Amino acid sequence: xxxxxxxxxxxxxxxxxxxxxxxxxxxxxxxxxxxxxxxxxxxxxxxxxxxxxxxxxxxxxxxxxxxxxxxxxxxxxxxxxxxxxxxxxxxxxxxxxxxxxxxxxxxxxxxxxxxxxxxxxxxxxxxxxxxxxxxxxxxxxxxxxxxxxxxxxxxxxxxxxxxxxxxxxxxxxxxxxxxxxxxxxxxxxxxxxxxxxxxxxxxxxxxxxxxxxxxxxxxxxxxxxxxxxxxxxxxxxxxxxxxxxxxxxxxxxxxxxxxxxxxxxxxxxxxxxxxxxxxxxxxxxxxxxxxxxxxxxxxxxxxxxxxxxxxxxxxxxxxxxxxxxxxxxxxxxxxxxxxxxxxxxxxxxxxxxxxxxxxxxxxxxxxxxxxxxx
Amino acid sequence: xxxxxxxxxxxxxxxxxxxxxxxxxxxxxxxxxxxxxxxxxxxxxxxxxxxxxxxxxxxxxxxxxxxxxxxxxxxxxxxxxxxxxxxxxxxxxxxxxxxxxxxxxxxxxxxxxxxxxxxxxxxxxxxxxxxxxxxxxxxxxxxxxxxxxxxxxxxxxxxxxxxxxxxxxxxxxxxxxxxxxxxxxxxxxxxxxxxxxxxxxxxxxxxxxxxxxxxxxxxxxxxxxxxxxxxxxxxxxxxxxxxxxxxxxxxxxxxxxxxxxxxxxxxxxxxxxxxxxxxxxxxxxxxxxxxxxxxxxxxxxxxxxxxxxxxxxxxxxxxxxxxxxxxxxxxxxxxxxxxxxxxxxxxxxxxxxxxxxxxxxxxxxxxxxxxxxx
Numbered sequence: 001x002x003x004x005x006x007x008x009x010x011x012x013x014x015x016x017x018x019x020x021x022x023x024x025x026x027x028x029x030x031x032x033x034x035x036x037x038x039x040x041x042x043x044x045x046x047x048x049x050x051x052x053x054x055x056x057x058x059x060x061x062x063x064x065x066x067x068x069x070x071x072x073x074x075x076x077x078x079x080x081x082x083x084x085x086x087x088x089x090x091x092x093x094x095x096x097x098x099x100x101x102x103x104x105x106x107x108x109x110x111x112x113x114x115x116x117x118x119x120x121x122x123x124x125x126x127x128x129x130x131x132x133x134x135x136x137x138x139x140x141x142x143x144x145x146x147x148x149x150x151x152x153x154x155x156x157x158x159x160x161x162x163x164x165x166x167x168x169x170x171x172x173x174x175x176x177x178x179x180x181x182x183x184x185x186x187x188x189x190x191x192x193x194x195x196x197x198x199x200x201x202x203x204x205x206x207x208x209x210x211x212x213x214x215x216x217x218x219x220x221x222x223x224x225x226x227x228x229x230x231x232x233x234x235x236x237x238x239x240x241x242x243x244x245x246x247x248x249x250x251x252x253x254x255x256x257x258x259x260x261x262x263x264x265x266x267x268x269x270x271x272x273x274x275x276x277x278x279x280x281x282x283x284x285x286x287x288x289x290x291x292x293x294x295x296x297x298x299x300x301x302x303x304x305x306x307x308x309x310x311x312x313x314x315x316x317x318x319x320x321x322x323x324x325x326x327x328x329x330x331x332x333x334x335x336x337x338x339x340x341x342x343x344x345x346x347x348x349x350x351x352x353x354x355x356x357x358x359x360x361x362x363x364x365x366x367x368x369x370x371x372x373x374x
Numbered sequence: 375x376x377x378x379x380x381x382x383x384x385x386x387x388x389x390x391x392x393x394x395x396x397x398x399x400x401x402x403x404x405x406x407x408x409x410x411x412x413x414x415x416x417x418x419x420x421x422x423x424x425x426x427x428x429x430x431x432x433x434x435x436x437x438x439x440x441x442x443x444x445x446x447x448x449x450x451x452x453x454x455x456x457x458x459x460x461x462x463x464x465x466x467x468x469x470x471x472x473x474x475x476x477x478x479x480x481x482x483x484x485x486x487x488x489x490x491x492x493x494x495x496x497x498x499x500x501x502x503x504x505x506x507x508x509x510x511x512x513x514x515x516x517x518x519x520x521x522x523x524x525x526x527x528x529x530x531x532x533x534x535x536x537x538x539x540x541x542x543x544x545x546x547x548x549x550x551x552x553x554x555x556x557x558x559x560x561x562x563x564x565x566x567x568x569x570x571x572x573x574x575x576x577x578x579x580x581x582x583x584x585x586x587x588x589x590x591x592x593x594x595x596x597x598x599x600x601x602x603x604x605x606x607x608x609x610x611x612x613x614x615x616x617x618x619x620x621x622x623x624x625x626x627x628x629x630x631x632x633x634x635x636x637x638x639x640x641x642x643x644x645x646x647x648x649x650x651x652x653x654x655x656x657x658x659x660x661x662x663x664x665x666x667x668x669x670x671x672x673x674x675x676x677x678x679x680x681x682x683x684x685x686x687x688x689x690x691x692x693x694x695x696x697x698x699x700x701x702x703x704x705x706x707x708x709x710x711x712x713x714x715x716x717x718x719x720x721x722x723x724x725x726x727x728x729x730x731x732x733x734x735x736x737x738x739x740x741x742x743x744x745x746x747x748x
Contacts, residue, residue: 070604075628209733216725230444234736251728253627253666254449254737281665284697288662291655292627323658351590354625359583362608363628366738 074360081263098127099336132179149182170200207231208246219276247271260293278313291323304331448734455637472501473710506553523556544574581605582620593650621645634667652687665697678705
């Protein structure tokens with residue numbers, strides 16, 4: 001297994017390469033008439049991201065194609081991708097997700113065995129996609145991160161946590177969004193989520209992009225950047241089409257918007273909000289990301305341990321594409337099993353056709369890496 | 375008064391010119407060292423919006439200035455503006471807002487007199503900023519819009535609704551965000567909000583940018599674009615620094631992001647969500663806009679009339695910069711009086727310094743009109 005993981009993660013830019021592969025096979029979300037195809041794509045992008053006088057010339061061209069003169073397709077650069085083509089079987093649209101809200105202790109071996117048991121239980125209840133919490137193999141603290149960190153790229157004994165995830169994914173034929181663990185890469189530490197396919201192979205790694213540095217005096221102060229380094233790429237994987245963020249990443253609406261424009265069905269955020277930010281924002285932010293982007297959002301928190309240095313809010317949740325809470329938990333250890341039906345996404349986007357109503361003539365969200373790769 | 379209004383709205387691009395004036399006097403939100411000032415602003419923007427190879431050269435330059443190498447200042451183009459400089463008196467930071475959740479009837483004269491009374495009542499309770507609902511002088515229907523529409527630019531008898539707003543603003547020395555009314559401009563109709571200063575002068579007009587075209591079968595279907603034309607500009611006014619949207623505009627997170635980057639303290643959305651979208655999204659969206667952009671959000675709905683063709687949800691609300699509901703209403707006619715303290719915005723942005731944590735190296739929201747004007 002060590003070799004398998006190593007080969008998959010040998011590219012420094014794995015995350016983006018994963019998504020790039022799919023981008024090449026995806027179609028634009030807005031139908032284009034044959035006449036649209038005449039300008040070179042390069043030229044179109046230059047105009048979309050460089051609002052100079054030439055854009056007015058291009059407007060004339062678009063106006064004959066789009067029902068709207070408001071250039072909704074330009075509200076994202078590059079333009080938003082369509083959802084992936086319908087799968088052959090209904091089963092790929094409709095499946096159960098399991099959110100393992102685990103208790104986490106200072107005993108790493110116990111945490112790994114415990115997580116495995118929870119995954120097995122979720123799978124026995126029919127979950128095909130199983131998610132773990134943020135930092136599930138270690139206490140959540142800057143002191144613990146270096147101690148519990150693993151060399152994921154080395155795999156095997158150097159990363160017992162991900163070795164377990166890979167094995168159990170393969171044995172149970174399930175997809176695992178493996179929460180996160182502290183990752184060591186030479187002299188750097190990351191907060192990293194590994195996504196394993198039902199063949200046990202590592203599909204992608206997401207390193208937390210936005211580090212948790214906040215200061216609400218008398219309530220919660222945490223400076224994750226004291227020990228951790230931020231990741232360099234958004235991460236989208238094709239086990240369904242899943243965008244991944246970790247905890248504080250959820251606060252940045254731009255990341256969810258990028259994922260939606262990359263054709264995501266589902267955003268998975270392992271997270272550990274606390275007793276201040278949890279009641280304030282945990283549910284709000286996931287519902288907002290789901291409703292604004294018209295896709296599913298799933299979160300998975302550790303169970304609450306009132307005696308821990310950092311007390312997690314819990315409340316792992318699945319939200320539907322109307323921003324509706326479909327299933328949730330309280331704060332104790334539990335497994336949330338809930339049904340996802342990707343076909344609902346198309347329905348909601350027909351009900352509220354936001355993507356066709358955006359004002360690309362007034363605003364544009366640029367996905368920098370995707371644009372640079374084109 | 376007619377002359378006063380006419381002179382103020384003679385420019386076709388009034389809305390943007392209003393904000394442009396302030397932009398020139400604002401400072402960037404991120405401190406720049408003297409060495410930053412050497413490159414020409416034009417060159418900087420070219421690099422920010424045109425992700426070519428030269429951006430790498432520029433990165434080197436930024437890295438000596440920003441604590442972060444993640445280019446948070448590039449997450450908005452042009453870069454986000456600072457909040458306006460502190461006012462001379464505390465009173466300008468701290469004031470009462472009044473949200474007049476009015477009943478609306480087919481009798482226009484009654485609606486105008488009724489709105490005036492409500493404004494007077496709100497002012498008598500100390501409100502210095504008073505907001506009316508979307509379409510408060512007319513039933514909300516495509517049949518009614520042409521019948522109740524007024525020529526706001528002509529003013530006086532041609533627009534009795536805005537004449538009343540101007541007069542009462544001047545007499546009571548209050549600012550009015552005048553909900554919206556159907557506006558006629560030659561052969562076009564708009565859904566338009568007029569903002570009057572405490573001198574009775576029209577500060578800005580916002581024409582609904584995103585028209586309400588939705589279809590949730592068996593629940594709610596409404597195609598506003600059958601009769602209305604969409605506005606062409608975001609609108610921000612300096613009576614405080616207020617960004618204005620109307621109802622469906624609230625669904626588009628990009629608009630709120632633009633306003634925040636233009637230095638808004640408060641977003642005002644007159645709106646009339648319905649019995650389907652109201653319970654689903656009314657509170658969620660305003661809380662999300664407030665929390666994501668760390669500013670105040672106020673909404674004002676008509677009171678519910680179960681016998682009307684379009685049944686409004688009600689629930690006019692003020693939300694604080696942590697996304698917390700500060701004051702709200704049920705569905706019956708009422709006036710919500712609530713306190714706003716703009717200094718809280720800075721506090722929340724210190725607690726959660728999102729604007730310094732954004733990843734301008736990964737995403738960028740472009741404010742097209744502001745960029746073009748530079």
